[in-house]
Amino acid sequence: MKNIKIIICLLFVSAEVYAERRRSTKAHLNALLIMSIGLISISGQAQQLQSYIEEAEANNPEIQAFELRYNIAEEKINEANWLPNTEVSAGYFVSEPETRVGAQRARISVKQMLPWFGTISARENYATSMAEAEYVEITIAKRKLALSVAQSYYGLYETRAKQKVLDENIQLLKTYERLALTSVEVGKASAVDVLRLQIRQNELQQQKEVLEEEFSAEQTTFNNLLNRDENSTVDLVVEMKIPENDPIYGTDALSLNPELLKYDKLYESVAQSELLNQRESLPMVGFGVDYLPVSERTDMNPIDNGKDVLMPMVSVSIPIFNNRYKSITRQNELRQQEIETQKEQRLNVLESAFAKAISQRNQARIKFNTQSKNLKQAKDAEQILIKNYETGTIDFNDVLDIQELQLKFQINQINAITKYYAQSAVVNYLITQ
Template sequence: MKQNKFNIKLVLALGSCFLGLFVNAQQLETLIDEALANNPEIQKFELQYKRVSEKVNEVNTIPNTEFGVGYFISEPETRTGAQRFKVSVKQMLPWFGTITSRENYVSALADAKYEDIVIAKRKLMASVSQSYYNLYANKAKQEVLSENIKLLETYETLALTSVEVGKASAVDVLRLQMRQNEMQQLKDVLSQQFLAEQTNLNNFLNRENDVAVTMVDSLMMPSEHFEINTENLALHPELLKYEKLYQSIEQSELLNQKESSPMIGFGLDYINVSERPDMNFSDNGKDIVMPMVSVSIPIFNKKYKSQTKQNELKQQEILSQKQERLNSLETLLDKAIKERISARISHNTAIKNIKQAKDAEQILIKSYETGRIDFNDVLDIQELQLKFQISEIESVKTYYLQSTIINYLIL
């Protein structure tokens, strides 16, 4: 079981390669550590594992010792005297190795339950990371909107000046103002969405909803693709759990075979005998002590044969479930890899478009200096520039979100 333990520090170290630009900001690794320490779902699985592990002590027992006391109301008379009362004790013992088989079976169940902890931790790390990246993207979009609002304010000043000299219409000013209002609305909506996502992240960490989460200033698209070893998918804890369950069924069958064996019992009967007053001989009033040995044989053993058949079917079912889950994980991994590549393509295109939009903006500014400016073109260029900036932010977010999925699957 220890060989299959999840090396959280390794995953955090590998995941932090995407976050080398943190300066005076809360580290994602710190958030993940806090979540792993405080998340109630993780604590739930850990308690379940401890509970199942404790069952080893429960099964490490033998059947109850039987005691019996009987009093002869009508004392039977024997040659050595009348029998007065009887005391008996009996202990049944399971077949050799049965208790060990029970312990092995429960330990196998505990090993399978431990994988639930590993899976839950991986999922929690992915959820915290994804929430963090969503917050980053939200914050970046708000900053872009603020920059574009300021840009429109500059254009509005130019438009007012043009109106005064008769080179623009008041309608142009109103259009610029309406566009500012629209962008301010988008920013306000994003602000509320940020608070909602912040609450979501804080809940992962099991802390107050309004605790502020500080973000990195910027996330850069990595310059190179990270090599992905898809063979590691076969070691994913969701698949290892099926292997542990399969092994637990093997232990269950071994236990079933042991329990179908006879049970041996040892006992002792003691009978108190009264002395005969009218006779004098050596065994007069001698008590009776009778050791006993008994055997419990499961002659009608259909129960155990049925259990063997059920175990065989369970193993086949587990193998099918494992293959089904493997297919799903392979699909998820392939999709994440392809979408991360697509995010890089979208990012490169957005960067080119942003540069060209800024070039067009400079041309408009120079047109104003020569006395000619079309504020419809201003709005068109501004709208395109905002679209490309949002696209660049979304592509970066998508890249890191897909990287989180890849990390969940193969690290």
């Protein structure tokens, strides 16, 4: 009769364990995966990853610094609209030269040099091209920041998911501990089995506490990316799953990466610099006027006696003996060649990073599928062990081994999921327009 009660108790506890597992498996929020960076929309109070990225872009000091650099570059467009200083000179004749209509007392000159036609427009175009290059730098910085925020977010999710799995396994070990205590009472197990189960619980609790320290450090990193209080709470999605199919990308999409577009903008800026150089190598034209006040003659009264002199002038500045502009042209040619080689090298780097990210994402999917199969088989083995308890042949060493395997497979699953999304974030950084 006592054995029957034990068996009934055991079956009840086992049923409770598996019912709890089924409930925990079904209890998750539906996640909508937007692109490969994993911008996850979730219901309830959890905030979208996209909103964190937008908050980081609005508050991050590095982005603000890049925007200020862009504002400076834009202001240089206004700076380009300038003319050489107007020259004003004045002189007084100590010894007044006599003329027919009187003595010249002083001389006042005003002259304005003007660049050749189109020079000012060339300056503005060059400043505009430099501003566009700075704007691309902002785009690159924002994409890198989004990648950092996403990867930190996935790191936080990974830690929390592992803690959840550890909690489940601790509760499972407590259930086994109760079974072992019951078995000790009827002579089916020894106190050593109970101690082993307790030791295993202690180990899992230690792992959980270590993960909490990791979470705290990663949370500080995440909040610093958003430039907010390091202790601010981060809302995490409850559960993430690998989608059935991956979007297909080709390396052609890399051509739209801002890291490559930056070289196109730099190349264009050098081209505009050369156009400006050609304009500046042309003559400058000056217009001016000289004014000479004249004193009236007292010894006679000729026509136009004491009439002041007003003399308009035109001048031309010709860079005849100046090799500066030829040297600048050669420098611009070399600079364009340098930019082309830099772009080619950067494309090779991005293609390698893209291939590596795709490969690692595929590896994560393979590992996840394998761990899912292993986890199912481990649960089947656990069920067999529980059923064997009815015959009195349960071995708690085998139970611990199976539990350790299950935990290993669950942790590997979480690692595979976070690796999948982390690599998807890299893919998104590389190819998204």
